Amino acid sequence: MASQKLITRPDASLGNAPGLRPLFEDIAKYTSDLQDASQSTASAQPTPVRSQTVVAEGPAPKKRKIANGNDSARSSPAMAGVSEDADLQIYVQDMSFAVPQRKKLQLEITRSPGNVEYLRARNQALNMIEFGVPFSKIQHVLCLPVPEKSQRQFNFCVIPQGNDGISAPKAGEPVYETIVWTVPDGPPRTAFLGSGTPAMEGASLAETYSSYLQSALNEKLKHTKVICPSEKLFASAIPEPHRKGEKAFHVKAFRGSKEGYLFFLSTGIFFGFKKPLIFFAFDNIESVSYTSVLQRTFNLNILTRSSTNPDHTQEFELSMIDQADYPGIDSYIKNHSLQDASMAEARRAKNLNINGEKGETQEGHGGEEESELQKAQRELEDQEDEEEEDYDPGSDGDSDGSGSSSDEEDDNYGNEDQGGGRNLVQEELGSEAEDVQA
Template identity: 55%
Template sequence: MAFAAINSAGKPITAIEEAFATEPSLKKRVYDAIGATPQHTPLFEDLARYTSSLLARTAKTASLPLVPPPSEGPAAKKRKIQNGGPEVTAQAPVDIKGDAPIQFSVEDVSFAIPQRKKFTLEVTAGSRYLRARNQTTKQVEFGIPMDRIRHALCLPVPEKTQKQFNFCIIPEYADGVTPPPEGMTTFECMVFTVPDGPAKAAFNGSGQQIGNNAGETAEALIRKILNDNLTTTSVVRPDERQFVSAMPEAHRKSEKAYHVKAFRGSKEGYLFLLSSGILFAFKKPLLFFSFDTIESVSYTSVLQRTFNLNILARPSGGTEDDTQEFEFSMIDQADFDGIDTYIKRHGLQDASLAEARRAKKYNVNGGNKTEDGTVGAEGAAEEESELQKAQQELEDLEDEDEEDYDPGSDDGSDGSGSSSEEDSDEDEFHEDADPVSDGDENLVEQELGSEAEDVGDDE
């Protein structure tokens, strides 16, 4: 009542508004206390001013450059981008102004990257930051400007009994493929999880609780807020028209799965084949291959039960010397057709029969083919699936073995293929047979002559 009366009178207290701008629920409690005991209003104003001064002091201290104390030990190492990228400085600073107006916030959000902890997720107005606030210290610990976010993905969490969603927020130069320019700071990726249900503690900028509309889930609410504020992209979700696994969700058999399990070295993760690219998640670091960075895709180690997927990626604006190959192994063979269809649909080049790769395959298998002998019909190869190519290679090898066979290479052979085991058997049983005549004699006359002699002997 008192809070409503103050607002309706149009007399909010400036000091309290500034001090508790980021804490709408606390601000409401302060106004409620003032309404119940108006005589304590000066006390609350003094507390609010003191709180604002503390926040300002903290912000000023945090904005100062960090100068490490002198030490005789080795210098601190800089964080490196994975896969051999250049070194970069640490996480870029975030907007930690205590008086930044809040457009949206939701409490108790579980983060996995860059920290495994529960934070309050916030979207600021004006500056438009997506950031995480420590729920104990009330300090902003990390964040990303909305205009620096290049990919925003909302994905079902695999292999969970209860349905959940992971939001993957990928800033520019943080996809694991394209490193930042030298000397430029970058923002780290965010991965946070929300359950498949209504948001329990979501607030708008006025401190009013939202998200209780019938049928509106936390996932839908956050996705809507992000889409309203993102400037360079929108939230992408899996689509069965792009890819759906041949196997259902492990713990929810009635639901379709949009991922495939794979290994990156010894690290287990999941591949998501999306309308904007291919993601490997959810372990740190995330790898996202947008279509403009994929140079080619190929298959290796195609076995009865599993196969490997190789992605040759080139950083945006990079040269051939900057390409890197990423191998994802132990993918279930049941998902081969779906992945192959996805690759063809998006026109990703299949490099399974590239010259270097084919030469390597033959050398490993002990074959005698040289690099010049491996040239095939590239146009037809692009239309075939990997399994068809493997079958064709085996048939070609068999045909070449037959062509290389020279039956006339043995001494005393007439070049007609008479050096077989059957001929050897005939030699054993007919020791008095005439020697083989020269190859330029008429074989028909020879056979007729032999028959005539046999008839004469019988008579």
């Protein structure tokens, strides 16, 4: 051992300074004790270790906050069953997760001793479970193409009960986090069965990550299935810019200042992919309306009702949607019998009577209230009318003098009637009236 070599090795320095010998002996004894303790600890550890905690060098990592307020995922009641030892059935290495953490983790499908099946993510470096959810608590699973990527990719979005952005969880129930991970469009090379057998051994040549995971998840899901977009339901009128010739199934929109993508699916409308994700299930949608309709963009307003608290309603405004996608969205809303509330009383334009005369409503619409769509169309027509009124025919050289001369004659003869009436002869005949009068 190094300590023994240090003690028994002849050293001229110790001969020259014999007072240092006790110090060197203490250092050697301390080093020997550390090595013996390390060897005994290593021999006492079982092999393999499935939940070993590794202390890394450097500053301690920040603790991640989760939905129910606990600092650590392992101390969360929602994670109690997820992190326990279970039978590993399928695992896929090096999956790129975006929500709730942005890192590469191992995706796992497990069955616990209590016959409860889980979907969870493991940190391969630390061999720790980061997050997960029981299949019985999953409300929606979506497989959606990732927009604006040069290479085709798909996002799997797992939305647990009580975390769809609309309905709050029931009192006393644990809160599971929404999960989003990305898979490439290729064969599942990093997918394995629990025994370690590569999934590609029993897969067809056309099998991809998305198709393999859809099949695996559908086998475990009881009350829902993996939902994918369909061209029959909705496809954007704007083609995919990075992959020409392909249909795009997303619509770019903003919720406040946050940019995201809308997907119109067979079970509802999804807005993602950044937290908080929102899924507008058909059962939660009260009405849909269009507001702020302009030449290039419009807003989509969705009024929702919580499934856990029917008295609670909330409206979401998704803005700056391209007008090119209006026909497709409107057709989708009508086909799924979603109530269009654009003509509802709260949406009608108010009669402000600005520039009105003698009780007439603004712009002479006779007191009829109008929707936002009608208002936008009227404003465009009024703008065109103003441009026509601003046109001066007297500025044209081909007007035969009818422009300025008629204006002058109106000034000279328009006020001849002292009673304030109109001189119809003068207005109709103009300069020809002088010959008649003569």
